[in-house]
Amino acid sequence: GESVGLHLPTLSVQEGDNSIINCAYSNSASDYFIWYKQESGKGPQFIIDIRSNMDKRQGQRVTVLLNKTVKHLSLQIAATQPGDSAVYFCAEIKNTGFQKLVFGTGTRLLVSP
Amino acid sequence: EPEVTQTPSHQVTQMGQEVILRCVPISNHLYFYWYRQILGQKVEFLVSFYNNEISEKSEIFDDQFSVERPDGSNFTLKIRSTKLEDSAMYFCASSEEFLGGETQYFGPGTRLLVL
Numbered sequence: 701g702e703s704v705g706l707h708l709p710t711l712s713v714q715e716g717d718n719s720i721i722n723c724a725y726s727n728s729a730s731d732y733f734i735w736y737k738q739e740s741g742k743g744p745q746f747i748i749d750i751r752s753n754m755d756k757r758q759g760q761r762v763t764v765l766l767n768k769t770v771k772h773l774s775l776q777i778a779a780t781q782p783g784d785s786a787v788y789f790c791a792e793i794k795n796t797g798f799q800k801l802v803f804g805t806g807t808r809l810l811v812s813p
Numbered sequence: 814e815p816e817v818t819q820t821p822s823h824q825v826t827q828m829g830q831e832v833i834l835r836c837v838p839i840s841n842h843l844y845f846y847w848y849r850q851i852l853g854q855k856v857e858f859l860v861s862f863y864n865n866e867i868s869e870k871s872e873i874f875d876d877q878f879s880v881e882r883p884d885g886s887n888f889t890l891k892i893r894s895t896k897l898e899d900s901a902m903y904f905c906a907s908s909e910e911f912l913g914g915e916t917q918y919f920g921p922g923t924r925l926l927v928l
Contacts, residue, residue, distance in 0.1 A: 743904050743919035800869055803856040
């Protein structure tokens with residue numbers, strides 16, 4: 701069945717460190733992936749996306765890597781700041797003609813000053 | 814920057830009562846969605862809506878649920894007879910296109926508490 705899972709429920713880092721959040725997905729038919737950030741009491745906020753025909757995509761301080769061979773997705777945050785503290789979800793869309801997002805369970809990132 | 818808005822932010826209701834959650838998607842978006850998040854759990858898809866009809870729905874979206882776009886701006890989720898297990902955060906989302914613009918932008922959510 702469809703599943704998107706995260707390896708680590710909580711990641712604690714020091715301010716200024718680089719953070720890496722991982723995600724495993726099981727549906728090889730998925731062709732579009734999104735990372736969302738969710739702060740307490742708020743809705744998921746789009747961070748960055750990547751298509752299955754890409755291996756890497758960079759944004760401002762964030763990079764997403766996609767390894768289709770092992771069905772693994774990662775989010776790298778450079779120079780992590782206290783404001784980056786949140787729960788991070790990966791989500792996938794299987795391009796079957798619909799746009800249902802399948803979310804992973806989430807990783808909580810804690811950034812200490 | 815355009816954003817999805819939702820009202821109310823919080824809703825408390827008695828079991829068996831009807832509730833209507835409201836959303837205003839981003840104005841040029843064509844696809845609309847409802848998701849829910851039970852406390853401490855992941856976000857779950859409920860339903861997608863396009864061209865005034867449901868595109869896809871999950872097993873959660875049973876006959877107690879309905880969606881409507883009553884005018885050109887609002888998108889609503891109705892729960893006819895609420896159950897205790899309907900207590901959750903409900904998020905509305907919208908996206909611009911189907912292909913090439915799949916990114917779904919989420920509203921701040923409505924926290925529903927069923928007593």
